[in-house]
Amino acid sequence: MNNLYLFAIVSIIFSVILTPFIKKLAIKLDIMDVPKDNRRIHNKPIPLIGGLAIYFSFIITLFLKTGKLTESETGLILGATIIVIGGLLDDKFDIKPWCKLLFQLAAAGVLIIYGIKIEIITNPFDGAYQFINIGVISIPLTIIWVIGITNALNLIDGLDGLAAGIAFISSITIFIIALLNNRYEAAVLTSILSGAILGFLPYNFNPASIFMGDTGAQLLGFLLAAISIEGAIKSAAAFSVAVPILALGIPIYDTLFAMIRRKINGRPIMQADRGHLHHRLLDMGLTQKQVVMIMYSISAVLGSISIIAMEINAQRSYFLLIIVMVILVLMAWKAGFFKHRE
Numbered sequence: 001m002n003n004l005y006l007f008a009i010v011s012i013i014f015s016v017i018l019t020p021f022i023k024k025l026a027i028k029l030d031i032m033d034v035p036k037d038n039r040r041i042h043n044k045p046i047p048l049i050g051g052l053a054i055y056f057s058f059i060i061t062l063f064l065k066t067g068k069l070t071e072s073e074t075g076l077i078l079g080a081t082i083i084v085i086g087g088l089l090d091d092k093f094d095i096k097p098w099c100k101l102l103f104q105l106a107a108a109g110v111l112i113i114y115g116i117k118i119e120i121i122t123n124p125f126d127g128a129y130q131f132i133n134i135g136v137i138s139i140p141l142t143i144i145w146v147i148g149i150t151n152a153l154n155l156i157d158g159l160d161g162l163a164a165g166i167a168f169i170s171s172i173t174i175f176i177i178a179l180l181n182n183r184y185e186a187a188v189l190t191s192i193l194s195g196a197i198l199g200f201l202p203y204n205f206n207p208a209s210i211f212m213g214d215t216g217a218q219l220l221g222f223l224l225a226a227i228s229i230e231g232a233i234k235s236a237a238a239f240s241v242a243v244p245i246l247a248l249g250i251p252i253y254d255t256l257f258a259m260i261r262r263k264i265n266g267r268p269i270m271q272a273d274r275g276h277l278h279h280r281l282l283d284m285g286l287t288q289k290q291v292v293m294i295m296y297s298i299s300a301v302l303g304s305i306s307i308i309a310m311e312i313n314a315q316r317s318y319f320l321l322i323i324v325m326v327i328l329v330l331m332a333w334k335a336g337f338f339k340h341r342e
Helices: 002-028 051-066 071-093 097-113 135-155 162-180 184-204 213-233 242-247 249-264 277-283 288-311 314-334
Strands: 120-122 131-133
Touching (some): 002 184, 051 071, 071 184, 071 213, 097 135, 097 213, 135 249, 162 184, 162 249, 162 288, 184 213, 242 249, 242 288, 242 314, 249 277, 249 288, 249 314, 288 314
Antiparallel strands (some): 120 131
């Protein structure tokens, strides 16, 4: 257990040290986020690619852990590297969505090749926790999960410190779930990832001096999706689909609500707008810091519920997920989150 804290501390130190260098690199390469539409909250150019600091901190600490990587760790790093390359190209050249999708598909494919995939889920209709081997569905389900979470976290990266903070809370949640299920490798990965994020957050919190960019947001989404498979989805002791969905609740629900909203209003599902939860809260007159803290709190509550869901039987955990989803949908509907805003 002490080693896990040590890994986190080492990762924090690397992230704190590397971030200023990455900031200088972004300025030198002119990879900046220039405010050009009303979805952007900042009013001056901010250096991008801060996610590189998280990436290098994560990888360096992981190598220092033993000097030798397991097969799944190798797959994780290779997949993350593909995501980072795609993110860097997007931050610099604003590549087309289909091109980003190709990088994400390649990264998800690497995970599958290295054995990181969803293979078994619990049967919600069997109180004895009987498991369902999903067979050939494993590959498409894993791809959908990885790409979905990768993009979901990217979509909520709209305020200083928002995506990074929610990723940190989600990482801590998966860390606890991994420990409770004796998934030590996943616990190591989340301790290192949590440290890398925490070291970056002081630079990214309002007022931010550097942004993660697509490089960082996609990286965090990808790593959380992959590690959640190792830490929760492969936990044969007590997994239900409810656990990772609740643990990664904010990005998942915000993305689903955005898709529903655009569909209801006859808009392309992938068309960006100003209707995300953080935009709505800002329009209510709250400050950036207040909005971020509210969303941190919601994420922490959902994370806590996911831990509870893991400790109860499959039927109750699915029922709990349904209750949470219904409550969130009703709250979103009441608050007008399904009405279109440019």
